[in-house]
Amino acid sequence: MSKKTLIVIGNGMVGHHFLEQLVATPAAADFDIKVFGEEKLLAYDRVHLSEYFGGSTHADLAMGTADWYGENNIDLRLGEQVTAIDRAKQTITTPMGDYAYDELVLATGSYPFVPPIKGNEHPHCLVYRTLEDLDSIRASSEGAKTGVVVGGGLLGLEAANALKSLGLEAHVVEFAPRLMPVQLDADGGALLKRKIEELGVQVHTEKATTEIVEGEDARLRMNFSDDTHLETDLIVFSAGIRPQDALARSSELAMGERGGIVINDQCTTSDPHIHAIGECALWSEKIFGLVAPGYTMARTLASVLNGDREAAFSGADMSTKLKLLGVDVGSIGDAHATTPGARNIRFNDEQAGHYRRMVISEDGKKLLGAILVGDNSHYDTLLQYALNGIELPQQPETLILPESQGGAPTLGPDALPETASICSCHNVSKGDICGVIDAGCSDLGSVKAETKASTGCGGCAALLKNVVDSELEKRGVEVSKDICEHFPYSRQDLFNIVKVNGIRTFRTLIRDHGKGHGCDICKPAVASILATCWNEHILATDHVPLQDTNDTFMANMQKNGTYSIVPRIPGGEITPDKLIVLGEVAKEYDLYTKITGGQRVDLFGATLSQLPEIWEKLIAAGFETGHAYGKSLRTVKSCVGNTWCRYGVQDSVGMAITLENRYKGLRAPHKVKMAVSGCTRECAEAQSKDFGVIATENGWNLYVCGNGGMRPRHGDLFATDLSDEELIRTIDRVVMFYVRTADRLQRTSVWMENLEGGLDYLKQVVLEDSLGICEELEQHMADLVGTYQCEWKTAVEDPEKRKRFREFVNAPEKKDPVQEWTTERDQRRPLLEGEPA
Amino acid sequence: MKARTSWDVVCTVDDLVPESGVAVWTEDGPVAVFYLPHRLPALFAISHTDPFTGKNVLARGITGDLKGQPVVASPLYKQHFNLQSGQCLEDEEVAVKTYPVLLDGNNVRVEVPAANKESAAA
Numbered sequence: 038m039s040k041k042t043l044i045v046i047g048n049g050m051v052g053h054h055f056l057e058q059l060v061a062t063p064a065a066a067d068f069d070i071k072v073f074g075e076e077k078l079l080a081y082d083r084v085h086l087s088e089y090f091g092g093s094t095h096a097d098l099a100m101g102t103a104d105w106y107g108e109n110n111i112d113l114r115l116g117e118q119v120t121a122i123d124r125a126k127q128t129i130t131t132p133m134g135d136y137a138y139d140e141l142v143l144a145t146g147s148y149p150f151v152p153p154i155k156g157n158e159h160p161h162c163l164v165y166r167t168l169e170d171l172d173s174i175r176a177s178s179e180g181a182k183t184g185v186v187v188g189g190g191l192l193g194l195e196a197a198n199a200l201k202s203l204g205l206e207a208h209v210v211e212f213a214p215r216l217m218p219v220q221l222d223a224d225g226g227a228l229l230k231r232k233i234e235e236l237g238v239q240v241h242t243e244k245a246t247t248e249i250v251e252g253e254d255a256r257l258r259m260n261f262s263d264d265t266h267l268e269t270d271l272i273v274f275s276a277g278i279r280p281q282d283a284l285a286r287s288s289e290l291a292m293g294e295r296g297g298i299v300i301n302d303q304c305t306t307s308d309p310h311i312h313a314i315g316e317c318a319l320w321s322e323k324i325f326g327l328v329a330p331g332y333t334m335a336r337t338l339a340s341v342l343n344g345d346r347e348a349a350f351s352g353a354d355m356s357t358k359l360k361l362l363g364v365d366v367g368s369i370g371d372a373h374a375t376t377p378g379a380r381n382i383r384f385n386d387e388q389a390g391h392y393r394r395m396v397i398s399e400d401g402k403k404l405l406g407a408i409l410v411g412d413n414s415h416y417d418t419l420l421q422y423a424l425n426g427i428e429l430p431q432q433p434e435t436l437i438l439p440e441s442q443g444g445a446p447t448l449g450p451d452a453l454p455e456t457a458s459i460c461s462c463h464n465v466s467k468g469d470i471c472g473v474i475d476a477g478c479s480d481l482g483s484v485k486a487e488t489k490a491s492t493g494c495g496g497c498a499a500l501l502k503n504v505v506d507s508e509l510e511k512r513g514v515e516v517s518k519d520i521c522e523h524f525p526y527s528r529q530d531l532f533n534i535v536k537v538n539g540i541r542t543f544r545t546l547i548r549d550h551g552k553g554h555g556c557d558i559c560k561p562a563v564a565s566i567l568a569t570c571w572n573e574h575i576l577a578t579d580h581v582p583l584q585d586t587n588d589t590f591m592a593n594m595q596k597n598g599t600y601s602i603v604p605r606i607p608g609g610e611i612t613p614d615k616l617i618v619l620g621e622v623a624k625e626y627d628l629y630t631k632i633t634g635g636q637r638v639d640l641f642g643a644t645l646s647q648l649p650e651i652w653e654k655l656i657a658a659g660f661e662t663g664h665a666y667g668k669s670l671r672t673v674k675s676c677v678g679n680t681w682c683r684y685g686v687q688d689s690v691g692m693a694i695t696l697e698n699r700y701k702g703l704r705a706p707h708k709v710k711m712a713v714s715g716c717t718r719e720c721a722e723a724q725s726k727d728f729g730v731i732a733t734e735n736g737w738n739l740y741v742c743g744n745g746g747m748r749p750r751h752g753d754l755f756a757t758d759l760s761d762e763e764l765i766r767t768i769d770r771v772v773m774f775y776v777r778t779a780d781r782l783q784r785t786s787v788w789m790e791n792l793e794g795g796l797d798y799l800k801q802v803v804l805e806d807s808l809g810i811c812e813e814l815e816q817h818m819a820d821l822v823g824t825y826q827c828e829w830k831t832a833v834e835d836p837e838k839r840k841r842f843r844e845f846v847n848a849p850e851k852k853d854p855v856q857e858w859t860t861e862r863d864q865r866r867p868l869l870e871g872e873p874a
Numbered sequence: 875m876k877a878r879t880s881w882d883v884v885c886t887v888d889d890l891v892p893e894s895g896v897a898v899w900t901e902d903g904p905v906a907v908f909y910l911p912h913r914l915p916a917l918f919a920i921s922h923t924d925p926f927t928g929k930n931v932l933a934r935g936i937t938g939d940l941k942g943q944p945v946v947a948s949p950l951y952k953q954h955f956n957l958q959s960g961q962c963l964e965d966e967e968v969a970v971k972t973y974p975v976l977l978d979g980n981n982v983r984v985e986v987p988a989a990n991k992e993s994a995a996a
Contacts, residue, residue: 582893590934845898
């Protein structure tokens with residue numbers, strides 16, 4: 038059967054989500070898929086557009102990658118505008134030619150509405166919709182002092198935030214008597230206005246602009262119908278959106294009276310081969326200007342094309358929870374009490390700046406809607422009551438009263454039905470979460486990875502955590518953060534106890550803060566904490582019995598009880614003389630020799646008693662321990678960099694050596710790997726490391742929390758174009774914050790996935806110093822760097838420490854009788870079980 | 875009738891590592907001697923051989939207590955063995971051999987099956 042052609046017009050959030058959904062179905066194999074995008078950029082997250090001025094790039098905001106399209110055989114044509122649809126011939130036209138389709142999806146989105154005000158064509162009159170718009174706003178802000186946003190809705194306030202972050206004095210001009218007239222009532226709007234004005238944004242309500250003229254003190258003057266005026270250097274229109282439906286209109290599809298492409302419950306237009314989803318579509322006389330309903334349409338259509346006859350779009354919840362300019366705003370369901378018989382309960386604390394309103398049914402049993410301003414902590418509970426029709430408690434007002442007045446605590450996750458929607462961005466229900474937990478997910482990170490819950494807007498993070506914890510607990514999974522039976526504390530708690538109380542031994546810690554004698558869980562964890570805090574030798578008498586065997590003997594135990602040795606080769610750079618020494622030592626002790634993935638050499642098969650002898654030779658030749666045995670920095674892999682490579686733009690080897698020498702020996706909750714690539718070709722594979730550094734023309738880009746191995750994760754771009762000093766300072770801070778806050782044996786990737794607030798939070802802590810701890814983190818790192826010692830050098834020089842390496846303390850000449858060997862490819866290796874000698 | 879045994883000196887107090895183990899060679903093969911100074915008794919001796927792999931490594935495991943029992947964790951695959959009974963906590967069908975052990979002045983003695991010599995004590 039020959040494939041059918043599916044064409045998608047529009048590559049925005051909804052169009053991209055549709056493709057993600059479709060390729061996950063069997064139907065994907067039936068289609069050749071072509072996507073046309075008017076913008077030159079790959080679909081990106083418009084919800085977080087204002088972050089573009091906070092340092093985010095298109096790459097940060099992008100929904101997917103060009104590689105993803107390639108891997109899924111989707112022909113992506115960006116910057117190629119579709120100019121016509123011929124429904125009779127089933128073709129579309131672009132400047133490049135005509136393309137035939139079997140099924141056509143319109144995901145063209147919307148455009149900003151610019152009110153017909155005289156003078157609105159002035160070059161400093163702008164809109165707020167695309168990254169290009171933001172570039173124009175940024176350009177216009179050069180030399181400007183003030184900026185006005187016309188429109189006090191959700192997007193308008195976002196735009197005001199953007200102007201503020203460009204350093205402008207921001208004003209909001211709204212035609213209605215209050216801000217966010219769709220979501221808020223008069224009291225809520227008034228409180229929001231007050232709060233926003235306190236943040237330095239001037240709000241002008243009930244202002245109708247009559248004309249825009251040249252200003253006297255600024256570039257422009259806005260004249261209002263009440264004979265007042267306002268001068269400003271630039272104007273951003275954000276007065277609502279209009280469906281981008283011109284193509285549909287010219288091809289005579291059924292349209293709404295005020296625009297919008299009419300669709301049925303299957304998201305199909307008046308032409309059975311043409312479908313529409315997102316903000317360009319009109320369903321039941323409604324345009325949905327939020328992303329979640331667009332995603333729901335995308336999922337519906339993907340199911341329809343996959344042959345699901347039941348799939349239907351049945352409207353969407355328009356509840357919203359936002360932080361606008363730092364102020365919490367929430368609006369749920371029938372916020373304006375339009376349901377007949379609806380009653381209101383209001384709580385308005387002007388002192389604290391909290392406003393809450395519940396709209397309840399006539400019989401007082403159901404929550405119909407709600408409005409929150411100033412504090413969204415009640416939002417999740419109220420939303421669940423409203424969405425799931427859960428019966429309200431006897432005294433429903435307790436749901437919005439402050440807790441000191443007998444307010445009810447949050448609705449426990451147990452009270453939610455299986456159908457309760459937890460994550461509306463990715464349509465994940467409580468039942469879905471239970472399903473993946475039953476299938477084996479046993480922590481928050483894996484539930485997120487499996488269901489995508491809380492990876493959209495992130496608004497459901499706290500609720501998701503509660504549900505996961507509660508469901509795990511029900512299944513008997515211990516979600517206690519206690520490290521083991523000896524300490525009723527998490528690793529992070531223990532770290533703080535050790536640091537604050539200046540505790541230097543395990544004995545003191547367990548005597549004062551734990552019980553019993555410890556075990557193989559808490560002892561190595563505490564050893565790591567003690568090492569991070571005080572950096573004493575791991576083989577000091579008090580610390581020896583705490584270490585895992587690999588740390589105790591500073592080598593890696595292999596399956597036959599012998600050890601492997603990995604000397605440090607910083608950045609993978611080694612002189613021929615040193616390489617010869619490695620060969621000579623390996624030959625002398627008949628050690629199996631293999632190159633590691635981290636650009637070093639691993640020597641296998643040394644017995645306990647051989648270790649100090651071997652290290653004496655290696656140290657004499659200038660080698661240091663490589664800490665391959667420790668939960669600590671392993672290697673900093675590098676490409677050859679601009680010293681040799683024709684494409685390199687920075688000295689990646691030099692930086693790798695600097696980093697490796699700086700962080701070597703540092704004890705962490707788990708191993709830490711780094712890499713430095715000398716250009717964007719990324720030969721060092723830095724994005725798969727805990728810390729990845731990639732050279733740019735202007736400095737270094739830093740990626741954090743990547744991982745290879747069992748659960749690969751690309752690192753998150755953390756900061757760009759850093760100087761050498763900035764790079765090191767930033768890594769110092771992130772490493773120390775990880776060391777202090779991660780769980781035991783938690784790699785940075787899982788740490789990041791479980792970090793509340795995620796990447797944004799980490800950026801705030803590290804780049805903006807939101808916790809005020811950066812100086813302390815840097816000082817701590819400086820102390821550790823200053824007290825580094827090569828553990829092996831100290832050990833071989835100390836007869837007491839060397840005693841530990843006797844295989845049998847009463848028979849030094851005795852060889853372990855169970856170690857049996859054979860030869861393979863000219864090297865010695867252990868005999869496998871059952872293998873003849 | 876009880877088999878003939880001997881209390882062999884395997885090492886001195888100075889050889890022991892507090893809160894940890896050392897391996898000694900005996901007539902009965904490799905034995906791990908643990909010294910836990912904050913417990914009574916403070917000395918334990920079990921086979922040095924990990925029953926799950928047959929490798930001689932148990933003296934290099936981390937010691938501690940689980941639910942009040944003194945234990946060592948195998949450094950290879952982390953199963954726990956009761957230092958008094960030799961019982962594996964994760965698999966009730968597996969146990970390691972245990973040996974009586976005592977401190978005689980500065981010497982550590984382990985009771986092992988007698989080889990070709992007279993038993994020193996019984």
